[in-house]
Amino acid sequence: xxxxxxxxxxxxxxxxxxxxxxxxxxxxxxxxxxxxxxxxxxxxxxxxxxxxxxxxxxxxxxxxxxxxxxxxxxxxxxxxxxxxxxxxxxxxxxxxxxxxxxxxxxxxxxxxxxxxxxxxxxxxxxxxxxxxxxxxxxxxxxxxxxxxxxxxxxxxxxxxxxxxxxxxxxxxxxxxxxxxxxxxxxxxxxxxxxxxxxxxxxxxxxxxxxxxxxxxxxxxxxxxxxxxxxxxxxxxxxxxxxxxxxxxxxxxxxxxxxxxxxxxxxxxxxxxxxxxxxxxxxxxxxxxxxxxxxxxxxxxxxxxxxxxxxxxxxxxxxxxxxxxxxxxxxxxxxxxxxxxxxxxxxxxxxxxxxxxxxxxxxxxxxxxxxxxxxxxxxxxxxxxxxxxxxxxxxxxxxxxxxxxxxxxxxxxxxxxxxxxxxxxxxxxxxxxxxxxxxxxxxxxxxxxxxxxxxxxx
Amino acid sequence: xxxxxxxxxxxxxxxxxxxxxxxxxxxxxxxxxxxxxxxxxxxxxxxxxxxxxxxxxxxxxxxxxxxxxxxxxxxxxxxxxxxxxxxxxxxxxxxxxxxxxxxxxxxxxxxxxxxxxxxxxxxxxxxxxxxxxxxxxxxxxxxxxxxxxxxxxxxxxxxxxxxxxxxxxxxxxxxxxxxxxxxxxxxxxxxxxxxxxxxxxxxxxxxxxxxxxxxxxxxxxxxxxxxxxxxxxxxxxxxxxxxxxxxxxxxxxxxxxxxxxxxxxxxxxxxxxxxxxxxxxxxxxxxxxxxxxxxxxxxxxxxxxxxxxxxxxxxxxxxxxxxxxxxxxxxxxxxxxxxxxxxxxxxxxxxxxxxxxxx
Ligand SMILES: Nc1ncnc2c1ncn2[C@@H]1O[C@H](COP(=O)(O)OP(=O)(O)O)[C@@H](O)[C@H]1O
Ligand SMILES: [Mg+2]
Numbered sequence: 001x002x003x004x005x006x007x008x009x010x011x012x013x014x015x016x017x018x019x020x021x022x023x024x025x026x027x028x029x030x031x032x033x034x035x036x037x038x039x040x041x042x043x044x045x046x047x048x049x050x051x052x053x054x055x056x057x058x059x060x061x062x063x064x065x066x067x068x069x070x071x072x073x074x075x076x077x078x079x080x081x082x083x084x085x086x087x088x089x090x091x092x093x094x095x096x097x098x099x100x101x102x103x104x105x106x107x108x109x110x111x112x113x114x115x116x117x118x119x120x121x122x123x124x125x126x127x128x129x130x131x132x133x134x135x136x137x138x139x140x141x142x143x144x145x146x147x148x149x150x151x152x153x154x155x156x157x158x159x160x161x162x163x164x165x166x167x168x169x170x171x172x173x174x175x176x177x178x179x180x181x182x183x184x185x186x187x188x189x190x191x192x193x194x195x196x197x198x199x200x201x202x203x204x205x206x207x208x209x210x211x212x213x214x215x216x217x218x219x220x221x222x223x224x225x226x227x228x229x230x231x232x233x234x235x236x237x238x239x240x241x242x243x244x245x246x247x248x249x250x251x252x253x254x255x256x257x258x259x260x261x262x263x264x265x266x267x268x269x270x271x272x273x274x275x276x277x278x279x280x281x282x283x284x285x286x287x288x289x290x291x292x293x294x295x296x297x298x299x300x301x302x303x304x305x306x307x308x309x310x311x312x313x314x315x316x317x318x319x320x321x322x323x324x325x326x327x328x329x330x331x332x333x334x335x336x337x338x339x340x341x342x343x344x345x346x347x348x349x350x351x352x353x354x355x356x357x358x359x360x361x362x363x364x365x366x367x368x369x370x371x372x373x374x375x376x377x378x379x380x381x382x383x384x385x386x387x388x389x390x391x392x393x394x395x396x397x398x399x400x401x402x403x404x405x406x407x408x409x410x411x412x413x414x415x416x417x418x419x420x421x422x423x424x425x426x427x428x429x430x431x432x433x434x435x436x437x438x439x440x441x442x443x444x445x446x447x448x449x450x451x452x453x454x455x456x457x
Numbered sequence: 458x459x460x461x462x463x464x465x466x467x468x469x470x471x472x473x474x475x476x477x478x479x480x481x482x483x484x485x486x487x488x489x490x491x492x493x494x495x496x497x498x499x500x501x502x503x504x505x506x507x508x509x510x511x512x513x514x515x516x517x518x519x520x521x522x523x524x525x526x527x528x529x530x531x532x533x534x535x536x537x538x539x540x541x542x543x544x545x546x547x548x549x550x551x552x553x554x555x556x557x558x559x560x561x562x563x564x565x566x567x568x569x570x571x572x573x574x575x576x577x578x579x580x581x582x583x584x585x586x587x588x589x590x591x592x593x594x595x596x597x598x599x600x601x602x603x604x605x606x607x608x609x610x611x612x613x614x615x616x617x618x619x620x621x622x623x624x625x626x627x628x629x630x631x632x633x634x635x636x637x638x639x640x641x642x643x644x645x646x647x648x649x650x651x652x653x654x655x656x657x658x659x660x661x662x663x664x665x666x667x668x669x670x671x672x673x674x675x676x677x678x679x680x681x682x683x684x685x686x687x688x689x690x691x692x693x694x695x696x697x698x699x700x701x702x703x704x705x706x707x708x709x710x711x712x713x714x715x716x717x718x719x720x721x722x723x724x725x726x727x728x729x730x731x732x733x734x735x736x737x738x739x740x741x742x743x744x745x746x747x748x749x750x751x752x753x754x755x756x757x758x759x760x761x762x763x764x765x766x767x768x769x770x771x772x773x774x775x776x777x778x779x780x781x782x783x784x785x786x787x788x789x790x791x792x793x794x795x796x797x798x799x800x801x802x803x804x805x806x807x808x809x810x811x812x813x814x815x816x
Binding site: 043046047059070078217241245277278281322323428431432434435451 | 465468469472473476477478480481484485487488491492493511660661662664665670783784
């Protein structure tokens, strides 16, 4: 097979500007498993034609196949940004999302691909997706209070709403392993006020205001926010760093007011701002004055949302709460704040379970045992661990000439090589908690680090 | 310049850098570089991302590559100087900052940078000159003001630099930078109470600044009278050593000299061990040991050891003070632990001897 490509490769050497030939070759090389060469070929081509879709898709394919997932994500997402109707890109996106453990989103991407081009149906992928995220009905929350929204499948969001990032998450708290303390806090601080507004009013507790999740990267903040929406069967609007940058650059139709309006119209709805420090940066820190308008608009919308917030949960996440302008922590804004610590043992087991899903496993593999040996690792670190184990296993398979399953020892060996990435974050966080802890804002950090006793002074 | 296809991407990256989201910026930059591997500004920004993620060793070759493509861009040389400085290669840092200055002598930033590097190379006079040149260009340049103050302090002219930061504080009474510098000035001038107050305020604004924290610990230590003596002595010795030009030597040379100087210390310890019969009871070695004590080197060694001991005693005392304890770093706690462990060993062996006398 690969030998057949040589004449074409030679031809490309002669006429490197032949774009169709290059596109064809890139696909062929990927199909032949020669991803490294495909990557080089695409990158060379993209230098002359930086926006060529076929080359970008092949590049993303090559990245994906050689396990450079984050690079693949960026390329695919950029491609989809510009051409939301590219079915093949949606398909690859689905595979990437599945590999990243975001099964619900993967399902959506796959559905999207088939909508545009039904010919792309892939039985294996479909089955893997079905196994990873069965379309299930979430149990209704106990007690009266908020009328749950109609079940997800009955009213799919409109195309316009989808464009603004509206989704109906199919995961809930049962998809978040462990982390019981954080879940309880979320229930107490934001779900119950939504479900029992009258009770809260009777005790004179305001039910407005948002919840800010903070903590080291890769520890499940985004995952938790999405699961919260699923838990209360609410719609979910996620505003990520890419959208926030668009707002800053002023070239987005997704302006803040529209987003808040959409959330209000879709109530119950969780409006989630990921990496919110980019949107709520300390005005003092910013060199650009253009940002102030965005920040002020955000403050205005938050206050406006408080007045008409029936059924809108405002959540946000950040790795750097200290970069947030204190104005955002005033009552009625992000006045509740919760530390999301690195996953505890059950959480690690659950994450590993998700990461290993669909991979060939030896019978002796126990995620619980691996979880017990990986204290301090974040979700992202565990991803690196599994990647490492897969690498070793692949190499062994190549040597033996037949596919070998992942063994417990592969995982445990890989665990020794992964360093907890959250250490640096805690070093910084500790300093803020010790030296700039106005009103006990960061007490949770001190408690987690064992500097302070829980509840004590 | 960038082709149009990349321009919006470039603005995104710029914004991410501005918002200090270095990891995300790095991702986008690497994608952009995959399409344009020789883009000097992109390479420079990649260097900035790495530097700000505490990876100066990776930043250096990237910035060198950037400079290869755009040798006349002063900013690239400036970033390279910062990376070298972060990697503690001050000779290379000085060379890079010189190059930046040569290309853009009108920029106060580069004078401040050059001054900072010179300070870290223990060249206070040259640093002062750089800072003052920078201040001619921009009288309120913070880095130049800092360099000026620290250089004056290093030259022993503390009283001159004390009021220099008052104007900044009038503008913004909580300015971390001004408080930090004011605090360091008071520290140099021996007014430790005032130093504590200013450094404390500065640390509240910039909790992650290790220098400010270390300064505050120094101010706290100086609340003990004996430590003040030690501290003055230490500063005096530092100035003396600076005059010998030792600090201006290349880092490797310094290491070799320091290593050679340690050899007598080794003899000293061995002598001591022999003298106390740790290895055998050959008493005559203790004569050599006593002779060693009389030499100037012996005196220096004794003083150094006594200084280290006093340091760890002071740290242990601070540790017992709940107000001071949070400011100690893990290294300082470790020093105190070592001291306590030593104390424990001594106590055990003393009581063993005492028991031996009894029975
Ligand atoms: N408790 C958990 N249960 C299941 N998966 C988790 C858990 N915590 C983290 N993950 C997974 O780890 C990865 C990183 O989590 P993410 O929410 O993106 O972190 P953050 O937003 O804090 O940076 C995600 O793929 C997520 O699904
Ligand atoms: Mg996140």
